Amino acid sequence: MLLKTLVLLVVSYFWNTFGTITFMIKNVCFLLGVFCVLAFAKAQQNPTSQPIKNDSVKKDTTEYFYIDGDSVSSIELDKVMLLQDLNFDSRYERIRYLLLKRKVLKVWPYAKMAAERLTVLDQRLASLETKNQRKKYSKMVEDYIEDEFKAELKKLTKTEGQILIKLIHRQTGDTAYALLKRLRSGWSAFWFDKTASLFDMSLKEEYLPETVVDDFYVEDILLNHIIDEKLEEQEPAIEFDYFKARSNWKDYERNLPPTYDSIQLAARAQRIKEYKEKKARKERRKRK
Incomplete structure (x- = not known):
């Protein structure tokens, strides 16, 4: 409601x-x-505490490994994801990535x-x-x-x-x-x-x-900032494979045409020029 x-x-x-x-x-x-x-x-709400059930008999669930006759208890560690930085071959794709990061x-x-x-x-x-x-x-x-x-x-x-x-x-x-x-x-x-x-x-x-390159960039940005503890982690509500997405991105970069950067960078320069001209016109109208 x-x-x-x-x-x-x-x-x-x-x-x-x-x-x-x-x-x-x-x-x-x-x-x-x-x-x-x-x-x-x-x-504002204060979470209510839940009662903790105590068993009358404590069961030892520790697992032991035996090395050279000595028993060593096992310790369960949190999962850790290690990611390498994306290695961009395309200058324009790197620019796209950096612009997306701020947003x-x-x-x-x-x-x-x-x-x-x-x-x-x-x-x-x-x-x-x-x-x-x-x-x-x-x-x-x-x-x-x-x-x-x-x-x-x-x-x-x-x-x-x-x-x-x-x-x-x-x-x-x-x-x-x-x-x-x-x-x-x-x-x-x-x-x-x-x-x-x-x-x-x-x-x-x-x-x-x-399957969508921009979405992969967004996910990579999130994961890197979560790993660096700059963002608090939250599990996604949908399922996807990050490493499959990374592999698909590598294929995408390898298949970019030789003229891709020159064409895209020229188009970007034109957009920036048009934006600056539009902004200048607005400033002139304000001063009148």
């Missing part, structure tokens, strides 16, 4: 500000962030906390006894989102929004489209997805690191 309330808030905000293309872009980004916003809406680190906390809190929030609503209590709680959540997080989520760029859609699927197991369809309606999901398509975005996007 909380998710439905949040979607209703987004729908109301979206259509009230649908007047210009600029607002459309901002609202699409806001829609992409609605599911991760749930992370911030959680009411991934920006949107990862939203997707991670959304996955952690979705169940807790639903349980909180289910524990409320009356419709009036649930309505008041939902209104409190709406006000909290409106005051604290709407402006921040609307700052997401198109690329960051696309990454967020992918990570929502990674962490929850559902696409943004499926979540909206289930919690709002199929009609709303259809029209929001159509609006997103105007900006080359799709709410139906899935996280596919084994």
